[in-house]
Amino acid sequence: MDPPIFYSKAEFIETDTGNKVSRRATIAGPQNIILGGKTIISSGAIIRGDLRRTGPGHAVVISLGRYCLVGEGCVMRPPYKTYRGNFNYYPMKIGDHVHIGANSVVEAATIGNHVEIGKNCVIGKFTIIKDCAKIADNTIVPPNTVIPALALFSGSPGRFTQDLPESTQEMVEAATKTYYTRFQPLDR
Amino acid sequence: MAPSIHYHCPCLSSSPVPPPPHLASSSCSFHALHTLFFCEECDAVRCNRCVSVEVSGYYCPNCLFEVPSASVRAEKNRCARNCFLCPNCRNTLSVVPSDPPEDDGRSSIPLSAIGEPPFFLYCNHCRWDSAEVGITFEKPTGLAAQLQRFEDSASDSLEFERLKEHFEPFLRTSSLSSSSHLPTHPSHHTRTSSITAAASAALARDIPGVGRYNTANPLGRSRGKDKSVNKDEMPEYRSRVEIGASGMAGDAEFMKHIEDVGEVAGLEQRWINSWKSSLQTSDLKPLRIPLHSKVSKRCPTCTHILIKPEQKAQSVRYKIKLVAANYLPAITVALPHMQTQDATKRTVAKSTPDEDKGASATMYAGKTYAFHLALTNPLYDPIQVRLSVQRMHVAVSSDGTIPEKARRPPFAVSLPTSSFTVAAFAEAWEYEDDEDMFGVEDDELGLESPRKSGKDKDGRGKTKTVGVLEKKANLTVVGGEVVIGKEARGNVKFNMLVSYTYRSDDPAPPEDDDVPRSPMKGPEVKTFAFYTVVDLGAISPKEVLQVVDLDF
Numbered sequence: 001m002d003p004p005i006f007y008s009k010a011e012f013i014e015t016d017t018g019n020k021v022s023r024r025a026t027i028a029g030p031q032n033i034i035l036g037g038k039t040i041i042s043s044g045a046i047i048r049g050d051l052r053r054t055g056p057g058h059a060v061v062i063s064l065g066r067y068c069l070v071g072e073g074c075v076m077r078p079p080y081k082t083y084r085g086n087f088n089y090y091p092m093k094i095g096d097h098v099h100i101g102a103n104s105v106v107e108a109a110t111i112g113n114h115v116e117i118g119k120n121c122v123i124g125k126f127t128i129i130k131d132c133a134k135i136a137d138n139t140i141v142p143p144n145t146v147i148p149a150l151a152l153f154s155g156s157p158g159r160f161t162q163d164l165p166e167s168t169q170e171m172v173e174a175a176t177k178t179y180y181t182r183f184q185p186l187d188r
Numbered sequence: 189m190a191p192s193i194h195y196h197c198p199c200l201s202s203s204p205v206p207p208p209p210h211l212a213s214s215s216c217s218f219h220a221l222h223t224l225f226f227c228e229e230c231d232a233v234r235c236n237r238c239v240s241v242e243v244s245g246y247y248c249p250n251c252l253f254e255v256p257s258a259s260v261r262a263e264k265n266r267c268a269r270n271c272f273l274c275p276n277c278r279n280t281l282s283v284v285p286s287d288p289p290e291d292d293g294r295s296s297i298p299l300s301a302i303g304e305p306p307f308f309l310y311c312n313h314c315r316w317d318s319a320e321v322g323i324t325f326e327k328p329t330g331l332a333a334q335l336q337r338f339e340d341s342a343s344d345s346l347e348f349e350r351l352k353e354h355f356e357p358f359l360r361t362s363s364l365s366s367s368s369h370l371p372t373h374p375s376h377h378t379r380t381s382s383i384t385a386a387a388s389a390a391l392a393r394d395i396p397g398v399g400r401y402n403t404a405n406p407l408g409r410s411r412g413k414d415k416s417v418n419k420d421e422m423p424e425y426r427s428r429v430e431i432g433a434s435g436m437a438g439d440a441e442f443m444k445h446i447e448d449v450g451e452v453a454g455l456e457q458r459w460i461n462s463w464k465s466s467l468q469t470s471d472l473k474p475l476r477i478p479l480h481s482k483v484s485k486r487c488p489t490c491t492h493i494l495i496k497p498e499q500k501a502q503s504v505r506y507k508i509k510l511v512a513a514n515y516l517p518a519i520t521v522a523l524p525h526m527q528t529q530d531a532t533k534r535t536v537a538k539s540t541p542d543e544d545k546g547a548s549a550t551m552y553a554g555k556t557y558a559f560h561l562a563l564t565n566p567l568y569d570p571i572q573v574r575l576s577v578q579r580m581h582v583a584v585s586s587d588g589t590i591p592e593k594a595r596r597p598p599f600a601v602s603l604p605t606s607s608f609t610v611a612a613f614a615e616a617w618e619y620e621d622d623e624d625m626f627g628v629e630d631d632e633l634g635l636e637s638p639r640k641s642g643k644d645k646d647g648r649g650k651t652k653t654v655g656v657l658e659k660k661a662n663l664t665v666v667g668g669e670v671v672i673g674k675e676a677r678g679n680v681k682f683n684m685l686v687s688y689t690y691r692s693d694d695p696a697p698p699e700d701d702d703v704p705r706s707p708m709k710g711p712e713v714k715t716f717a718f719y720t721v722v723d724l725g726a727i728s729p730k731e732v733l734q735v736v737d738l739d740f
C-alpha cells in the first residue's frame with residue numbers, strides 16, 4: 001500500500017549486493033567499511049572509515065549488516081579513548097535491520113539487530129545497544145550507556161522509558177524490508 | 189496525523205461491543221494490533237491490560253547481569269554490582285580514578301578504571317561527581333557493597349525493616365491459611381496479597397474513613413480462613429522516627445541562605461525516595477540501578493501461557509508467543525488523496541498535475557473522500573472477510589449541556605457490503621516479487637484524484653470507490669467512502685466490525701487450496717469477529733480551504 005520513495009537514479013550507486021549509496025554521502029576510508037547488503041546510505045551522510053586503530057594492515061572500522069539505513073546527514077564515527085596512555089579508535093559494529101534517522105550522530109561500539117534510532121539523536125561513544133531496542137527522536141545517549149534489548153530510550157540524557165512489545169522484531173524487520181523495497185530509482 | 193486503526197480488546201467491559209469512538213473510554217479499549225495477544229483456548233484477543241504477568245527473570249539493565257531471584261529481595265531489587273544512577277540527571281555513572289588528566293586535549297576524565305585511588309563516581313552527562321558529596325572509594329570494584337552502609341543506615345530502610353518485623357508474625361499465619369486455600373497461586377502472589385491486606389487493615393484502623401483495599405480476586409473465590417483472622421487485633425505499630433519532626437526548621441534555615449537555585453534538589457531528584465529527604469543537592473546520593481525483569485504473560489480467563497520468553501536476559505526470542513498478529517488480519521488505512529500528495533511532494537521533477545485544490549492532506553467539511561483499507565492475511569488458508577460500520581448510538585445528555593459534541597456523527601461511511609477473500613499467506617510471496625508490486629502501482633500514482641480512485645482499473649468503466657480495489661498475494665485492498673456533513677467538526681472516527689471465516693482444520697500446503705482436505709474430517713468453517721476503530725483524521729472547516737498552500 002505504501003507508495004515508493006523515489007530517489008534520483010544518478011545520485012545513487014547500487015552495489016552487487018543491493019547496497020544503495022548516495023554520491024552525496026561522504027564515505028571516508030571505504031576499504032575499512034563493510035555494508036551487509038540492501039543497506040542504504042543517504043545523501044549527506046558521513047561515514048568515517050578512515051578513523052582506524054593505529055598499526056599496520058587492514059582493519060574493519062565500521063560494519064553495517066543487511067537492510068540498514070543511514071539517514072540523511074548522519075555522522076557515523078568510531079569511538080575512541082585513551083587506554084594506558086595510548087589514544088586509539090575502536091571499531092563500530094552494527095547488525096541487521098538497523099535504521100538511523102536523519103541528522104543523528106553515532107559513536108556506538110555495538111548496535112544489535114532490529115534497532116531503530118530516531119532523528120537528531122546523539123549516540124555517545126562506546127554505547128552498546130542490544131537487539132530490538134529503540135531510541136526516540138532527539139535523544140541524547142551519553143557515552144558508555146548500555147541499552148538493553150527491547151527497551152525504548154528517550155530524553156536527555158537518554159533514559160529507559162518503556163518495554164517494547166514482544167513482536168518488535170517482526171515489526172522492525174517488516175518495516176526495514178518494506179523501506180528498502182519502496183526505495184526506488186526515478187529515471188530522470 | 190496519518191489515518192490509524194486500532195483493535196478492540198473487550199476486557200474493560202462486560203459487553204463485547206466497544207464504546208462509541210468519541211468517548212474517552214474508546215482509547216483505552218483499543219490497541220495497536222502488534223501489542224495484542226491471542227488465546228487459542230478461549231478464541232479471544234487479549235491485551236496488556238488484561239493478561240496476568242509473572243516475572244520470569246531479573247537482570248540489571250546496565251551491566252546486564254542476570255540476578256537470581258533468590259538474591260533479588262536481599263539486594264532490594266537493585267543492582268548489587270557497580271551500577272549507579274546519577275542522582276542529578278539519572279544517567280549511568282562511571283567509575284573513574286583520580287589519575288592526573290590526560291593531556292590529549294580531548295577528555296579531562298580518563299574512562300578506564302585502572303589508575304590511582306581514590307575512585308569516584310562521575311556523570312559524563314551533567315558532570316555530577318561523588319567526590320563533591322564526600323563519596324570516594326579505595327578500590328573500583330564492589331562499590332555497591334561499599335555504599336551499603338549509607339543505605340542500611342538510612343531512616344527509611346531502618347523503618348522498613350522494623351515494619352517487616354512487626355508484620356512478620358501476622359504474615360506467617362496468614363500465608364499458612366491462604367496457601368491451603370489457593371494452592372494454584374504462586375507463593376509470591378499469596379504473600380503480596382497478605383502484605384496488601386495487612387497494610388490495608390492497618391490503614392483502615394489508623395485513618396478514619398479509609399476503606400479496606402479489596403484485592404480483586406481473579407478466580408472469584410472467597411479467601412476462606414482469611415475472614416476469621418481479625419487484622420485489627422495486631423499490636424499497634426510505633427514508628428521509629430517521628431515524621432515531620434526533623435528537618436522542618438533546618439529546611440527553613442537552609443532556604444533562607446540559598447544563593448543559587450541549584451543548591452535545592454528538584455522534586456524529580458527527590459521523588460523516588462520513599463522517605464522525606466534533604467532539600468539540599470549536596471545530600472543527593474548515587475542510586476543503585478533498579479533491576480528490570482523479563483515477564484511471562486497468561487490469559488486471564490484460562491491461565492494458558494501467551495508469552496514465555498527465553499531465559500537469557502538479552503535474548504529477544506520466545507518459547508511461547510501467541511500474538512494476535514498471527515491470527516487476525518492486519519489492516520492499514522490510507523487516504524488516497526494524502527498519498528497522491530506525498531508522492532508529488534517527493535517526486536523530484538514531477539509537475540503537479542491538474543489536481544483539484546481539495547486534494548490536500550486535510551479533509552474538509554461538506555466533501556466526500558475515498559479511503560483504502562488494506563487487509564493482510566496471516567493464516568495459511570484464505571479468509572473470507574466482511575466489514576461493517578458499527579451503528580452509533582450517540583447519547584444526547586438530558587440537560588443538553590454539550591450539544592456540539594453530543595450530536596450524531598456528522599459523516600456517513602460506506603464500506604463494501606459483500607464479503608471478499610484475502611488469499612492465504614505463503615512464505616514465498618513475502619518479499620520476492622516486491623519489485624513488481626511497485627511497478628504496477630507506479631502508473632496509478634499521481635493521476636489519482638480523490639474521487640476517482642480505482643476507476644481506471646475497473647475495465648468496465650464504472651466508478652469503483654467502494655469495493656475491492658486490488659488483490660496481491662495475501663493482501664486485499666478495499667475502498668470505502670466517507671461523506672462529511674457541511675457542519676462537521678472533529679475527527680472522522682468510527683467503529684468497524686471485521687468478521688472473517690476460515691477453515692479451522694490443520695493447515696495444508698497453500699498450493700492445493702481447491703483440493704478437499706483429509707477425507708476423515710471435512711473442512712470446518714469457523715467465523716471470528718473483532719471490532720476496530722478507524723480514525724481517518726480531523727475535519728477542517730470549509731473556510732480554511734483558501735489558506736492551504738499546495739507548494740509547501
Ligand SMILES: [Zn+2]
Binds near residue numbers: 227229487488491
Ligand atoms: Zn484463554
Ligand SMILES: [Zn+2]
Binds near residue numbers: 197235237239
Ligand atoms: Zn484486554
Ligand SMILES: [Zn+2]
Binds near residue numbers: 249251253267271
Ligand atoms: Zn548492574
Ligand SMILES: [Zn+2]
Binds near residue numbers: 315
Ligand atoms: Zn548526571
Ligand SMILES: [Zn+2]
Binds near residue numbers: 227228229230490
Ligand atoms: Zn488459554
